[in-house]
Amino acid sequence: GEAVGAPQTRPCAAQPAHPPINDDTSDNFRSLGFRLSYGAFDFLDLGDLTWNVEHKLACPKNLVGVVDVYQVTHHGADNSNNPALLAAAAPTVAVIDNGARKGGTAAVYRWLRNTPSVKDVFQLHRNVQTPAADNAPPEQVANDDEACRGEWIRLGVDRDAKRYTVEVHGKGTKRTYAVK
16 A cells, blocks of 8 residues: 555654554455545545554554545444554544444443544434544434435535535535644
8 A cells, every 4th residue: 555645754643552452354344445636625534444554554654644524434343443553643534434323332422422633423324323522413414314314414615625524414514624
């Protein structure tokens, strides 16, 4: 792989340290990811990569760089979304592409909220298995009920790539952010 931007050698940014977990023997650790840049705007989607691979992308060199928006890895599963990666990528916005009973775990939501750079978290579905405190605010969740209505979250980048907007269809929620 190619290192995006100017990687910096540094100690692992996540404290306390997040040790490796059991090796993933599924195909998920081979998942492909990408960083999309449009002008100064940067978006990161690492597919279904898992914890140990994410750590290698973040420490001791930040190979992903700092991004504006992070599509939360592996549907928001807690065997992914290593806090070391979250600290390295330092996104302003995180979007969890979860189902009502798949992903979007309480642990991942807390890790995102505890990442200093993250201003807002959006979810495709409310996790019906966790309390409200472990879900994004209702106006930032596209589908509230387990019976999915097919509502969506849209990300748009202004032509000059200085601002971007996240819209939750059906809720009227639109938030605009400055690009880093």
